[in-house]
Amino acid sequence: MAKKLVIVESPAKSKTIRKFLGPDYVVEASMGHIIDLPKKTLGIDVENNFEPEYIVIPDRRKNLAALKKEAKTKEAVYLAADPDREGEAISWHLKNALADEKNKFYRVTFDEITKDAVQAAFKHPRDIDMNLVNAQQARRILDRLVGYTLSPLLWKKVSRGLSAGRVQSVAARLIVEREEEIKKFNSEEYWEIEAQLKRKGDAPKEKFKAMLEKYQNKPIDIKKHPESEKVLEILNKENYIVSDIRETKRRKKPYPSFTTSKLQQEAFNKLRFSSVKSMHVAQTLYEGVEIGSEGSIGLITYMRTDSVRISKDAQDEAKKYILEKYGKKYYPEVPNLYKAKKRAQEAHEAIRPTSPLRPPHDVKDYLTPDQMKLYTLIWNRFISSQMTESILAQTTVDIKAGDYLFRTSATKVIFDGYAVFYETETDKEEEKEKEGRIPQLSVDEPLDLLELLPSQHFTKPPPRYSDGSLVKALEELGIGRPSTYAPTISTIVTRDYVRRESGYLKPTELGTIVTKLLMEHFPKVLDVEFTAKMEDELDGIEEGEIDWKILLKSFYSPFMHTVEKAKLDMKDVKKEIVSTNEICELCGKPMVIKWGRRGKFLSCSDYPRCKSAKSITSGVKCPAPGCIGELVERRSKRGMFYGCTKFPACRYTARKLPDDKEEAKEVI
Numbered sequence: 001m002a003k004k005l006v007i008v009e010s011p012a013k014s015k016t017i018r019k020f021l022g023p024d025y026v027v028e029a030s031m032g033h034i035i036d037l038p039k040k041t042l043g044i045d046v047e048n049n050f051e052p053e054y055i056v057i058p059d060r061r062k063n064l065a066a067l068k069k070e071a072k073t074k075e076a077v078y079l080a081a082d083p084d085r086e087g088e089a090i091s092w093h094l095k096n097a098l099a100d101e102k103n104k105f106y107r108v109t110f111d112e113i114t115k116d117a118v119q120a121a122f123k124h125p126r127d128i129d130m131n132l133v134n135a136q137q138a139r140r141i142l143d144r145l146v147g148y149t150l151s152p153l154l155w156k157k158v159s160r161g162l163s164a165g166r167v168q169s170v171a172a173r174l175i176v177e178r179e180e181e182i183k184k185f186n187s188e189e190y191w192e193i194e195a196q197l198k199r200k201g202d203a204p205k206e207k208f209k210a211m212l213e214k215y216q217n218k219p220i221d222i223k224k225h226p227e228s229e230k231v232l233e234i235l236n237k238e239n240y241i242v243s244d245i246r247e248t249k250r251r252k253k254p255y256p257s258f259t260t261s262k263l264q265q266e267a268f269n270k271l272r273f274s275s276v277k278s279m280h281v282a283q284t285l286y287e288g289v290e291i292g293s294e295g296s297i298g299l300i301t302y303m304r305t306d307s308v309r310i311s312k313d314a315q316d317e318a319k320k321y322i323l324e325k326y327g328k329k330y331y332p333e334v335p336n337l338y339k340a341k342k343r344a345q346e347a348h349e350a351i352r353p354t355s356p357l358r359p360p361h362d363v364k365d366y367l368t369p370d371q372m373k374l375y376t377l378i379w380n381r382f383i384s385s386q387m388t389e390s391i392l393a394q395t396t397v398d399i400k401a402g403d404y405l406f407r408t409s410a411t412k413v414i415f416d417g418y419a420v421f422y423e424t425e426t427d428k429e430e431e432k433e434k435e436g437r438i439p440q441l442s443v444d445e446p447l448d449l450l451e452l453l454p455s456q457h458f459t460k461p462p463p464r465y466s467d468g469s470l471v472k473a474l475e476e477l478g479i480g481r482p483s484t485y486a487p488t489i490s491t492i493v494t495r496d497y498v499r500r501e502s503g504y505l506k507p508t509e510l511g512t513i514v515t516k517l518l519m520e521h522f523p524k525v526l527d528v529e530f531t532a533k534m535e536d537e538l539d540g541i542e543e544g545e546i547d548w549k550i551l552l553k554s555f556y557s558p559f560m561h562t563v564e565k566a567k568l569d570m571k572d573v574k575k576e577i578v579s580t581n582e583i584c585e586l587c588g589k590p591m592v593i594k595w596g597r598r599g600k601f602l603s604c605s606d607y608p609r610c611k612s613a614k615s616i617t618s619g620v621k622c623p624a625p626g627c628i629g630e631l632v633e634r635r636s637k638r639g640m641f642y643g644c645t646k647f648p649a650c651r652y653t654a655r656k657l658p659d660d661k662e663e664a665k666e667v668i
Helices: 011-018 058-072 085-098 115-123 130-157 168-184 225-235 260-271 275-287 312-325 360-366 369-385 425-434 467-477 485-494 509-521 528-542 548-569
Strands: 004-008 025-029 076-079 104-107 189-199 208-215 240-252 390-401 404-415 446-458 498-501 504-507 578-583 590-596 599-604 617-621 630-636 639-644 652-654
Touching: 004 011, 004 058, 011 025, 011 275, 025 058, 058 085, 076 085, 085 104, 085 130, 130 509, 130 528, 130 548, 168 467, 168 485, 168 504, 168 509, 168 528, 189 225, 189 390, 225 404, 225 446, 240 404, 260 275, 260 369, 260 467, 260 485, 275 369, 275 467, 275 485, 312 369, 360 369, 467 485, 467 528, 485 498, 504 509, 509 548, 509 599, 528 548, 630 652
Parallel strands: 004 025, 004 076, 076 104
Antiparallel strands: 189 208, 189 446, 208 404, 240 390, 240 446, 390 404, 498 504, 578 590, 590 599, 617 630, 630 639, 639 652
């Protein structure tokens, strides 16, 4: 009979590690958190030093009862939740809930679910790390204090069902402010001029291009068409002479293996995965995939990390693979090491394949298409991180035309190095721009002008955030941590503060109103620097430098003072009623525009005696043949879409209005 109980979070994880442990172990899953703050109340005794009032999550009571029954017959319980703050807190709650005089409790952690890593962890168990637990408690309580205080205020002033959060509201602020930048942006005209040139004596087909860069040794800035015409008139009369040739070698170092944020950025850029999708797929690769006769195997290391460290064993396996497949010139004399950012959890590793000797094509038949795409991305990035740098030769040629200077350049790959395996989208764009052929030229050589090519351009506003670029911004600003990026974006999309349009994040009118109200009355809570400082202080708790309850106290008093003031001063959007010419179909009274949790809607002015309400139409007629309805915004579990007002008689739906030329589909 088994004498030891192992508790992990998920059935998939338990299935994978079960085979690595002998018959003395029983492995069960807690299904995540079993104990947490209550949903319907604040659950924090602010008068008693912020003591949390933890309860057993109702849906987890059966799980806990089963674990208690199992633990009673075991001499030892091993708590093997994920190696982060959340995992430490889950383990601590389980220990408190299952505590028995007969049991001994041990904490075990591993960054990868492989036989060697799991068995090594069980040989070196430890106690619960209360610094990690307290950091998690502090974050959870801070977020609860903000969310459960601000959300009811929004319910009162705007609409029920809204929410605010310490990190989510700052993320929404970034998106709203970017949209305002875009709206305020004034596009300016500018002109570029290229010259098509050739060596004297060469055939016209040997032509090459050079871009006008300077006038009288200063960067040229041509604003309008008449100005470009004057420049062209002068340039057509000038002699073109090579004034300088520069040849340089450039070395490009490989990128380190992925951290959580970098994985989410690249997965969006290369695969168009949202942050939530990236983390969901990565979780399945981490917890285990059935690989034929091998059974369930964890294919990647833990996917929530800000470390770039790589284990010696992984480096050795990567070296073996690179030397066998590519040869000595592709492996550096000294293994590549990468510097972590401040406060990175160096006990963790970067995200990498658990075995570099298991390339994607070996497991392709066992993975879903999305798993294959993400595993390939992770595997390629890791292998390339251990390879030699690329060496590029860049030739730059300056060409004088009177007081004007043209410039052309071309890049040649001398040695591809890591790029044989992995390039970012930025790398590809840079190389594409610098590709091209330049003939063998010499200084003072005269050239023939074949043609001048003027082109009109307009400055562009900053782009909207994507999942990838928002994660990058949050990381650079110090907001959130690896485990928070995906749920933060998911929350603001689910709350309809933000919608995805062609993969980019655009604030809704509701999201803009809520964000501006919070910014006006809670500038400190939504302040980027304040939020980043709070993250550093949470890290300080983890490292034992800061007392978590003192941190909560320093935040709470001034915060509640601001809340009380906002209750009096915040604009009541609910009372802002806009009249319309629409007539209520039930009672004949005028309809008015009000706000609800899904945004604006039409309501009878005689509410609550008449409860007639309907969506505001888009003004676009339904394109379904023979239909006389209009399209209105609707929402489903899959997000916002447009549907016909004549539903269910007409089942036309589209993700975008037909003017956007989005293919429509019928709902079956």
